[in-house]
Amino acid sequence: MKKRELFVLVGVLALDLLSKYWIESILDLYDSITVIPGFFWLTYLRNTGAAWSIFEGQRWFFLVLAAAAMVGMAYFFFKTDKKNQILRFALIFMFVGTMGNFIDRLVLTYVRDFLSFNTFGYMFPVFNVADISLNVGAGLLILDAWLERKN
Numbered sequence: 001m002k003k004r005e006l007f008v009l010v011g012v013l014a015l016d017l018l019s020k021y022w023i024e025s026i027l028d029l030y031d032s033i034t035v036i037p038g039f040f041w042l043t044y045l046r047n048t049g050a051a052w053s054i055f056e057g058q059r060w061f062f063l064v065l066a067a068a069a070m071v072g073m074a075y076f077f078f079k080t081d082k083k084n085q086i087l088r089f090a091l092i093f094m095f096v097g098t099m100g101n102f103i104d105r106l107v108l109t110y111v112r113d114f115l116s117f118n119t120f121g122y123m124f125p126v127f128n129v130a131d132i133s134l135n136v137g138a139g140l141l142i143l144d145a146w147l148e149r150k151n
Contacts, residue, residue, distance in 0.1 A: 002082070009092050016100035016129035020112040032116070040117055045126045046110040053125075059109055066102040070095055086144040093137030100130030 001009075027033065027044040034041055049056035077091040104111040113126040 005088060005092055008089065009096055012093065012096045012129070012133050013100055016096070016133065017103065019129050020100075020104065020114070023112065023114040027114070038118060040115075042114050043116040043126050045113045046108075047113050047126075048110045051125055051127075051131075059105055063102065063105055066098050066105070069098050070102065073098070084144070086140055086147065090137045090140035090144055093133045093140060095137075097130040097132070097134030097137060100128070100133065104130075 023042060023044050027042065029044055029046060032041045032043040047053055047056075048059065050062065055061065073091050073095045077088060077095070080087050080091065082088070101111045111128065111130075113128050113131075115128060115132075116126045117124045
């Protein structure tokens with residue numbers, strides 16, 4: 001693993017865990033602070049399910065699924081050509097996002113969410129830095145597949 005890859009892995013995980021700790025220190029559960037009126041709020045929620053709280057209360061299912069996913073991502077990361085930086089960073093971002101929420105579920109039994117947006121009149125589900133990392137990784141994975149197909 002290159003230094004830059006390790007930096008992203010540790011940095012994003014630290015940002016996720018520290019931001020969750022910070023939000024708990026400034027807000028009580030269900031409290032909200034308006035950051036940009038009508039668009040962006042910090043809202044502290046606890047999620048025992050997945051996105052949109054689907055499969056709520058299925059902690060062990062998510063722990064096993066996340067552990068298996070992390071093993072798979074680590075395996076593919078170390079098998080991936082070091083020159084394929086897009087795919088390697090896709091796997092790192094997805095691994096870190098999975099790990100951030102895995103740690104919450106393992107230690108706390110729930111995931112701490114706090115980023116809330118209203119986009120074009122739609123209140124998007126509250127999420128966290130780990131969720132952003134997962135989506136960045138998924139986007140990079142799609143980009144890598146598209147570039148590979150082009151070549």
